[in-house]
Amino acid sequence: MEVNIGEIQGQKGGEIRFHLVEDWSNMRGDGQSLQCISPVVFDGRVTCTGELFLVKGTVSTSIQTNCGRCLRPIQLEITAQPNERFRRSSRAQDEDFLPDQQTDEEEWDHEDIQEFRGLTIDLDDVVLENLLVSLPLKPLCQEDCRGLCPQCGQDLNDGECDCTIDDTNPRMSKLRQLLDNND
Ligand SMILES: [Zn+2]
Ligand SMILES: [Zn+2]
Structure with a gap:
């Protein structure tokens, strides 16, 4: 050019x-x-x-x-x-x-x-x-793309996988509390 x-x-x-x-x-x-x-x-x-x-x-x-x-x-x-x-x-x-x-x-x-x-x-x-x-840092296929399951890698836009995300992990719930309190 x-x-x-x-x-x-x-x-x-x-x-x-x-x-x-x-x-x-x-x-x-x-x-x-x-x-x-x-x-x-x-x-x-x-x-x-x-x-x-x-x-x-x-x-x-x-x-x-x-x-x-x-x-x-x-x-x-x-x-x-x-x-x-x-x-x-x-x-x-x-x-x-x-x-x-x-x-x-x-x-x-x-x-x-x-x-x-x-x-x-x-x-x-x-x-x-x-x-x-001018490239976007993180281009998305759609605004609300659900991404991949962190455990099995399934594309969650295609439907839920059978993985259960462990919500009972005490460190995670503590973290979640902290994040909630920040709102
Ligand atoms: Zn996507
Ligand atoms: Zn999964």
């Missing part, structure tokens, strides 16, 4: 709107990857501020994951709002580059600005990062 900033480079206030669609269903990563089951769509714009390029927009896809309680496979729509800053790498051998920017290099390094070379900004990392951050 990438956007070419050729038409607005050096144009302060210049803007390009983009609509990118890419199939990431075969993406296999380092365990940090997403199992996308619909194309990744990025609607956004890149704005030139003179030295920086701001990329903003909305990215969305559907993923395959598992319910955090009963572990059933579920599908989830996720959306993220990337808001990232880029600048052209000063290390690139590029005649368009203004040499006086080199002196600012150290200053820039302390800020959260990503570099790109040439006229194309690669958005893959930004998109992946933003989608990963």
Whole structure:
């Protein structure tokens, strides 16, 4: 996923709107990857501020994951709002580059600005990062998912199992009292 900033480079206030669609269903990563089951769509714009390029927009896809309680496979729509800053790498051998920017290099390094070379900004990392951050910590198949029996592992959404949870454990009832008193 990438956007070419050729038409607005050096144009302060210049803007390009983009609509990118890419199939990431075969993406296999380092365990940090997403199992996308619909194309990744990025609607956004890149704005030139003179030295920086701001990329903003909305990215969305559907993923395959598992319910955090009963572990059933579920599908989830996720959306993220990337808001990232880029600048052209000063290390690139590029005649368009203004040499006086080199002196600012150290200053820039302390800020959260990503570099790109040439006229194309690669958005893959930004998109992946933003989608990963937007993942719910514990996705559920349904709001009131009953989860698995802690003893036999049966999916309690399918019905009760025959396990009897031992309510007579004195430590448990003490704990329960404490919790009740906290209400
Ligand atoms: Zn569930
Ligand atoms: Zn059980």
